[in-house]
Amino acid sequence: MDQIKACRSFVRAVELGSLSAVAREQRSTQPTVSKIIAALEKELGVRLLERSTTSLTPTEQGRRFYARAKRVLEEFSEAVSDARGLTERPAGLLRVNAPLGLGQLRLNALVLEFLALYPEIEVELILNDRFVDLVEDGVDVALRLAGSLPPNMIARKIASAERYLVAAPAYLQRHPEILTPDDLAAHRYIGFARPANGEVTTLSGPEGTLEIVTRSRYQVNSSMAIRESFLKGAGLGICPSWLVHDLLESGQLQRILPAWSTPGQEASLLYPSRRYQSLRATVFMQFLTERIPLLPGFSAPSFRR
Incomplete structure (x- = not known):
């Protein structure tokens, strides 16, 4: 045996x-x-x-x-x-977990590029917006965006993304002009699965730091659905730059109150143990560490773990 x-x-x-x-x-x-x-x-x-x-x-x-x-x-x-x-060559199956929106918009193309570089590696890319248990689900590497990170996992911050207030021009034309953060309270806000009774949004700008209460009739736990909602003129909201970078450049969305900013979003790689990592996991994490900060809407973090 x-x-x-x-x-x-x-x-x-x-x-x-x-x-x-x-x-x-x-x-x-x-x-x-x-x-x-x-x-x-x-x-x-x-x-x-x-x-x-x-x-x-x-x-x-x-x-x-x-x-x-x-x-x-x-x-x-x-x-x-x-x-x-x-003498070891990177080979074998690599199970990777990442958020759905980031996977569809950005990570999928990177994985295809990675596979071309390492023809003996197979990748199973699992896209969802829930925090999976890496050990229980047999995941080698996970990419996480913001949020609290599991204490029993090893985390390495690899990139940062700014977060913007955005809306479609059609929405802004149909609703009152937004000149100050206080004007946001009168607008339709689209949030990421947030409480229906509202959310406190922190903004930093010329007048210091303000807390604005926003209310929404619609919350959804999908960044892609939020992106589509903005495009359809359903409301305004805060989202990471990687999600809407192309839409801002094309003019399909506009930034609101560009002089004001919100706390950014961090991208981190998670893996189960420092003791041993397969070579395929090591080269994949190094690849993402180098490439994710170069993606539209991302930048290198101020420090790395």
């Missing part, structure tokens, strides 16, 4: 809580994964997992074995990496 393979299957079964999920991740079948873990249990002489039709949980022996096996696998992977040294 391949003990390393068996331990990997068991560890991922505990983390994913499903043999079927392990099978999908390993591009295998559920019966095959089940047989591998059953053989491991037979060799150890203990039951590691309690199985039912709806759940999969480790036994007490399984929990203790999981903790040790995970450390052994990390050490083994690190040893393999050290042994390969400079």
Whole structure:
């Protein structure tokens, strides 16, 4: 029996809580994964997992074995990496998670460019606007925009984006002129899944820092939907420069109160562990670290972790 393979299957079964999920991740079948873990249990002489039709949980022996096996696998992977040294070539499957809007507008093209540079690497790009659990979902690298970052992950800030107040010219023509931040309260505001009773927006400008309460009849948890709403003249709002850079340049959107600014948005790379990173993950993160700040609407951060 391949003990390393068996331990990997068991560890991922505990983390994913499903043999079927392990099978999908390993591009295998559920019966095959089940047989591998059953053989491991037979060799150890203990039951590691309690199985039912709806759940999969480790036994007490399984929990203790999981903790040790995970450390052994990390050490083994690190040893393999050290042994390969400079002869290792970036290859294999890389699972990447990123926000939907950024993925569609910017990251997809970068991934295609990356694949052309590294023909032996495969990338599975998972786009959604929720914070996934990197370990549970088997994600190697995640790109996060603003928000609080998980404390159990390693984060590296790689770029910054300004945030603008914007609206379509058609909307501005139909509604009262906006000359000061106080005028915003009388306008239709489109926000990113924010409370219906309003949001306090902080603006910094010629008169110092102000807090403006904005109210909205429409909130949506998709940056692409917000972008489309602005284009349709449905309202005004604050959004990161990478989302609307092209629309501002073409005149389809206009900045409002350009002398006033809001706190910017930071882009960070997240990964599960400092102890070991595959070469494919390392070269991918280096690629994004170099390329994302060059994208329209982004700039290099003031510091990097």
